[in-house]
Amino acid sequence: MDRTAALPPHAFTLDEASAAGFNARTVQRLAADGRLERLAHGLYQRPETATYDTDLYSAATRAPDATLCLTSALAHHALIDAIPARIGLALPRGTRRPATAGTISWHLFDAETFTVGRTTTQITGTSAVVGLYSAERSIVDAFRLRGVVGYETGIEALRTWLRRRGSTPAALLSVARALPRAQGPLREALTYLT
Template sequence: MGALTPDTSTQAGLSRSGLYREASAGRWERIARGIYLPVGAAAADWDQVEAATRRPEATICLLSALAHHDLVDAVPAALDIAIPRGVRTPVSTGAISWHRFDRATFDVGREDIAIAGSDQAIGIYSSERSIVDAFRLRAEVGYEVARDALREWLRRGGKPARLIAIATRLPRAKSTVLNALEMLA
C-alpha cells in the first residue's frame, strides 16, 4: 500500500480520524505533514513520495534528473521537482525545490518511473530534456553543469539530433544547445 493522506484514507478503509488513531497506535508512520506510510513499509525516498503525493504531475527535473541519469557527479541539496505553471506550489516539509514549467511544453521528454520501495510513480525528464533544461536555465544550475552533462551524454553515445529535436520544442534553447555542441565537437 502506498502513502495515504487524510483525504485518501478511505482507500485503506479508514476514516480521517481512523487514520490519526492508527498513526497514534503506531501502525502508520507520518513521513511529512499530512502524509502517512504503513509501519514496516519498504525503504523509499520520502521526498519523492511526498512530491508525488502532493502533486500527481510532479516531475524530477534539472540537477536531480541529471544526477538520476548519472550525467553529473553533483549531489543535489534538494530534490528538483517541476510542476506546471498555474498550479499551486504545495507546502512541503522535505528537501524539495519546486520549479514551474510552461504547460505547453511540460510533457516534452517526460516519462514515469517507479519510486523504489513504493507502489507509487513519479515523472522524470529524459536525459536529453534535462540537458536542454540545464542550458535553458543555466543561470540557476550553472553553465558548467550543463556543459559537463552534455559532454558525458555525448561520451556515452548520445545522438545530437535527439537533443536538437527537444531543444527546438522548448523556448530559448536551440541556439544555446547548438553553440555548446559546436564547441564540444
C-alpha cells in the same frame, strides 16, 4: 499482534487506511503514539516500511504532474556526478504547488512545453510513479536554465551524454527547438565539445 501490519507497506492515505479497517481518529492516535509517521496532511506510513524516498513519494502523490527535472533528472540519468541536495520537481505554470515538508524544490515550467520529453518512472520501493524528463530534455533545460543550475552542470551532462553510444546532437537540437532560450547556448557547447 500489531494491527498496523494490516496497513499498506508504503505511504497511505486515510482512504487507504479506512479500506484496511482503520478510521481517521485511529490513524491520528497511532501517529500521536509514534506507531505511524505523518508524512504530510492525510498521508501516513508505518515507520518500519520507510525504505524509499518519502519526500518524493509525498510530493508525487500530492501533485500527479510533478516531474523530476534539472539536476535531479540529470543525476537520475547518471549524467552528472553531483548528488542534488534538494529534489527538483517541475509543475506546469499555473498549477498550485503543494505544501511539502522536506527537500523538494519546485519549479514552474511553461504549460505548453511541459510534456516535451516527459516520461514516468516508478519510485523505488513503492507502486507510485513520478514524472521524469528524458536525458535530452534534461540537458536542454540545464542550458536553458543555466542561471539556476550553473553553466558547468550543462557542460558536464552534455559531455557525458555525448560519450554514450547512439547519442546524437540532432536529438538534442530537436528538443531544443521546442524550448525557448536553449538553442544558442546548446549549439555553442556542441561546437566546442564535438
